[in-house]
Amino acid sequence: xxxxxxxxxxxxxxxxxxxxxxxxxxxxxxxxxxxxxxxxxxxxxxxxxxxxxxxxxxxxxxxxxxxxxxxxxxxxxxxxxxxxxxxxxxxxxxxxxxxxxxxxxxxxxxxxxxxxxxxxxxxxxxxxxxxxxxxxxxxxxxxxxxxxxxxxxxxxxxxxxxxxxxxxxxxxxxxxxxxxxxxxxxxxxxxxxxxxxxxxxxxxxxxxxxxxxxxxxxxxxxxxxxxxxxxxxxxxxxxxxxxxxxxxxxxxxxxxxxxxxxxxxxxxxxxxxxxx
Numbered sequence: 001x002x003x004x005x006x007x008x009x010x011x012x013x014x015x016x017x018x019x020x021x022x023x024x025x026x027x028x029x030x031x032x033x034x035x036x037x038x039x040x041x042x043x044x045x046x047x048x049x050x051x052x053x054x055x056x057x058x059x060x061x062x063x064x065x066x067x068x069x070x071x072x073x074x075x076x077x078x079x080x081x082x083x084x085x086x087x088x089x090x091x092x093x094x095x096x097x098x099x100x101x102x103x104x105x106x107x108x109x110x111x112x113x114x115x116x117x118x119x120x121x122x123x124x125x126x127x128x129x130x131x132x133x134x135x136x137x138x139x140x141x142x143x144x145x146x147x148x149x150x151x152x153x154x155x156x157x158x159x160x161x162x163x164x165x166x167x168x169x170x171x172x173x174x175x176x177x178x179x180x181x182x183x184x185x186x187x188x189x190x191x192x193x194x195x196x197x198x199x200x201x202x203x204x205x206x207x208x209x210x211x212x213x214x215x216x217x218x219x220x221x222x223x224x225x226x227x228x229x230x231x232x233x234x235x236x237x238x239x240x241x242x243x244x245x246x247x248x249x250x251x252x253x254x255x256x257x258x259x260x261x262x263x264x265x266x267x268x269x270x271x272x273x274x275x276x
Contacts, residue, residue, distance in 0.1 A: 001021075001024075001025055001145075001146050001149040001150070002142055002145050002146065002149075003018075003021060003142075004017050004018075004021060004128075004139060004142055004143070004146075005138065005139070005142065006018070008135050008138060008139060011110060012109070012110050012111065012112065013105065013109050013110060013129075016108075016109040016110070016112075016114075016115050016129075017109055017129060019115070020109070020115070020118065020124055020127045020128070020129075021127075021128070021146070023124045023127075024100070024124065024127050024128075024146075024150065030098060030124070031097075031098065033119070033123035033124050033125075034097070034098040034099060034123050034125060036123065037121070037122060037123025037125070038086075038090060038096075038098075038099065038123065039090075041083055041086075041087070041121070041122075042086070042087040042090045042091065045080070045083055045084055045087045046087055046091060047213075048209055048210055048213040049084065049202070049209060049212075049213050049221055051213060052201065052212065052213060052218075052219055052220055052221045053084075053088070053220075053221050053223060054220045054221065054222050054223070055088060055223045055224075055225070056223075056224045056225065056260070057224055057225030057226060057227075057256075058088070058092060058093075058225055060225070060227065060228070061089070061092075061093050061095065061195075061225060061228075062093060064093075064095060064193065064228055066095060066153065066191075066192075066193040066228075067152075067153050067191055068151055068152065068153070068188070068189045068190075068191035068192035068193065068231070069151035069152050069153065069154070069155035069156065069157065069192055069193070070095060070096075070155070070156045070157070070192070070193045070194075070195050071151075071156075071157045071159055071181075071184065071185075071188070071192060071193070071194045071195065071231075072085055072086075072156060072157065072158045072159065072195050072197055073159050073161060073181060073194055073195065073196050073197065073249055073250065073252075073253060074158070074159070074160060074196075074197040074198070074199055074253065075160070075162065075166070075171075075174055075197075075198055075199065075200070075253055075257070076160035076162045076163075076164065076165050076166060076175075077165060077166055077171055077199065077200050077202060078165065078202035078203055078204045079165070079204040080202050080204065080209070081160070081199050081202060082101055082158035082160070084199065084202060084221065084223065085158070085197055085199060085223060086099055086156065086158065088223060089156065095154070095156065096154065096156045097154030097155070098125075098154060098155050098156070099125045099155075099156045099157070099158065100125050100127055100128075100147060100150060100155070100156075100157050100158070101122070101125055101126050101127075101157070101158040102126075102127070102128055102129075102130050102143065102147065102157075102158075102159065102180065103118075103126040103127070103129065103130060104129070104130050104132060104163075104164075105129035105130060105131045105132070106132070108126055108129065109129045128142075128143035128146050128147060129143065130143065130163075130180065131143075140180060140183065141183060144180065144183045144184040144186075144187055145187050147184055148184065148187045148188050148189075151188065151189070151192055157184075159180065159181050159184070161177040161178060161180070161181045161246050161249070161250050161253075162174055162175040162176070162177060162178070163175070163177075163178040163180070165204065171200035171201075171257070172257050172258070172261050174250075174253075174254065174257075177243065177246045177247055177250050178243075178246065179241075179242035179243040179245075179246055180242075180246070181242075181245070181246040181249060181250075182238070182241070182242025182243060182244065182245030182246040182249075183242045185231055185234060185235065185238065185245055185249070186235075186238075186242065186245070188231045189231065190230065190231055190232030190235065191230065191231070191232065192230075192231040193228045193229065193230060193231070194228070194229040194230075194231060194234060194249060195225065195226065195228050195229075196225075196226035196227075196229070196249070196250075196252035196253045196256060197223065197224065197225055197226065197253065197256070198222075198223075198224040198226075198253050198256035198257045198260055199221070199222065199223045199224070200221075200222055200260075201219070201220050201221035201222050202221055222260055224256040224257075224259070224260050225256075226252050226253070226255070226256050227252075229249070229252070234248070234249065
């Protein structure tokens, strides 16, 4: 795993980046943190939202073989999107044993509280940092190489190509994509699986979601899994421009959104019971 160039780090990043990097370099420590935080997060997310989940495309994942690991590619409406998707995979498949979610460097790597939240809530899985300033061309490239090094059977990486949460009133409208996914695919092994996902129905308000789960179980959270895509096949179609590659993959998320938008109202199409 290549290290982040230390001379490009600033302020508190000089502590936080090497610390999270060292944690994710140790397989045994990563497994311990992800085991406890993974089940803890999955338990409260399931308890709070499972009655509202409407899931499609899950059956095809029961027999999926992903020896190189999985990259989840999803739209971004809520802070809890990837947590919810990962919880489904954890309870309903055997595909997930450890996770990583590349996250913006601001706050989570520039503030001590962000590091504490990363360890305490996410088990150090909000890693590696994604930089948005003038250092991004160098540091983000290294970050994608680090992610590729952690992939393998049971590893799941969550990626939001939009880069930030969309606040558009319609969940079927998306923000401009960033090139990070294309950069990651360029350095991934051919047997890695890309799994497109469309999700909507969650907010970023923990208290609100708790109340909805208790008082409004009929308010749906829609999660649509697309057909798995092999990185080797995607590379054969990809262009040299990482952003163009990202757009090519995100088109599958857009198609899922279109299909979901045409479905009957909640309660009139099949759903899965997610009780563990």
